[in-house]
Amino acid sequence: MTDTVTDRFLRYVVIDTQSDAKSKSQPSTAKQLDLGKLLVEELLAIGLTDAHLDEHGYVYATVPSNTGKNNVPVICFCAHMDTAPDFSGTNVKPQVIRSYQGGDIRLPGHAERVIRENEHPELKNQIGHDVITSDGTTLLGADDKAGLAEIVTAAKFLIDNPDIKHGAIRILFTPDEEIARGVEKVDLQKLGADFGYTLDGETVGTIEDETFSADGAEIAITGVAIHPGFAYGKMENAIRIAGEILARLPKELTPEATKGKDGFIHPTEVSGAMEAAKISLIIRDFTEQGLKDKEKLLEKIISEVMTAYPGSRYTLKITEQYRNMKQVLDKNPEIVENALEAVRRAGLNPVRGSIRGGTDGSRLSFMGLPCPNIFAGGHAFHSPLEWVSSQDMEKAVTTIVELAKLWEERA
Incomplete structure (x- = not known):
């Protein structure tokens, strides 16, 4: 098994995990459990011995603390497993454009679907990057399988590098975020975190502390x-x-x-x-x-x-x-400030933004787990024009690691 963030991402996107708002079950579609089981296998393989999938479709795991300090807060990193019902997520065929050199990207499975540079200005910042798209017949699933891949990759990096000191880190992967039911049955007592961060944002370097x-x-x-x-x-x-x-x-x-x-x-x-x-x-x-x-x-x-x-x-x-998480996060400013500093330490210029949408963090914040949103690198969510770059996902991994280090340093 290869373990770069791109390798993981490419494994995850081919698993169909669309949620269904009309379903009354939890999770709303059984196929989300297929990805949940794979994630548990991978988390166990990297050494997270408590990784498990519960009866409601949530994946829980812990990266144990390796610091002598006893006052380091417990952080949760969260991403969602489902993809949006807005466009097909069945039979995803990802393509990797190595060392993108600019210009429009034509999607091979649908002649009329083109990721146009003038409509996606962030492409101009991707020169030399490896850009991943679908073939144009489905969405890609970067929302939010990029976040899943980044969290698992960061967890492995921390396990493999015990010289990096950090407190306990809890991992939470949720179903049904796209239909606003992602955290309905989360067990916060079992999670045991002081606050969290969703990896469900867009442009590299962005930290979002406000939602609709x-x-x-x-x-x-x-x-x-x-x-x-x-x-x-x-x-x-x-x-x-x-x-x-x-x-x-x-x-x-x-x-x-x-x-x-x-x-x-x-x-x-x-x-x-x-x-x-x-x-x-x-x-x-x-x-x-x-x-x-x-x-x-x-x-x-x-x-x-x-x-x-x-x-x-x-x-x-x-x-x-859900409600605007800024109401909660403004009472806990250090949670966002440390995220912005982690972005700087990852070599990026941080941008504080607002989401014209919501995340699991919107609900979690009002349930008692303040939870801003960190970029995952994807673009054009919920559409066949969705894309993400490998290098931006790698920057998200670095940001997670730097954030874990930062909270330990400042404890």
Whole structure:
């Protein structure tokens, strides 16, 4: 078994681990367990004797402390095993472009799919790097199998180099992060960490301490069904009602029209028939007030549409998904500051950023485990144009090692 971060990454991405939001099981798809079992085997092989996969699909392991200090905090490094349901993750065929020399990257499995340099400006920083993509027919899975590979590789490096002093390091690999259920059954008492870091970020050198706050919304519409030949003045078509609600959602509050700290209202699924229809949406904002304002706007739109359909009715259910982890991390500034310093020690210029999305760390932070996000190096997540460079993954490995050293030094 070879053990570079790239070797590991290439092993992991060919295992299909897509999660499924419609499934009620934990994990949502049994195939995620295939990768979990492989990860346990590899962790045991490098000497982490407590590595195991639990009944809920979580992988736990420990790199034991090797320092004489008894006040070094226990750090957790976390990554997720599932890939997004947005695009196929079945039969991934990774390709490695050795010593990339610039220009567009044509994906061999799909003639119309091209990673264009002008659309992916970070490619200009990859000259001489080994760039990994899919063949264009699937996503790659760098989100978040790059993070998995980086954590396992860093753990092996620490085990193989006992002269590097560090405290106890806990490893947590989760299922179902992409469907916002990644940490629902994490046993924090068993984990026993003081705080954590997810390896689930994008551009090299970036540390993220802020995410969206996120809610899900489900609209259920019950119309008035009747034979269309006798429908005059009587039918109230639930499909048409759903269409009117969607048409009234402000275009300026869509994902494609927002950036930076702007939030959005985003329909993700519509289904129905004449008598009943459902709309699923996600609502995002960086502030609690912004989230509430968008939910009030959504209900106002629905109620206004429904006034034209007196025989019909609706329900709107709002479900909390996660909250902006900055609320927690601002109370523990040293967790982020040490991560930024670790990036510097890895030879990079650190960038403090915000995520227009969420990570397992968003939920973990509010469960009592403050948890910012470290870059993993991937780009164009959830799409067939996804890519990552071997050298950026190696920098993530170095950052993990430097962070472990840093906490021991400063204890």
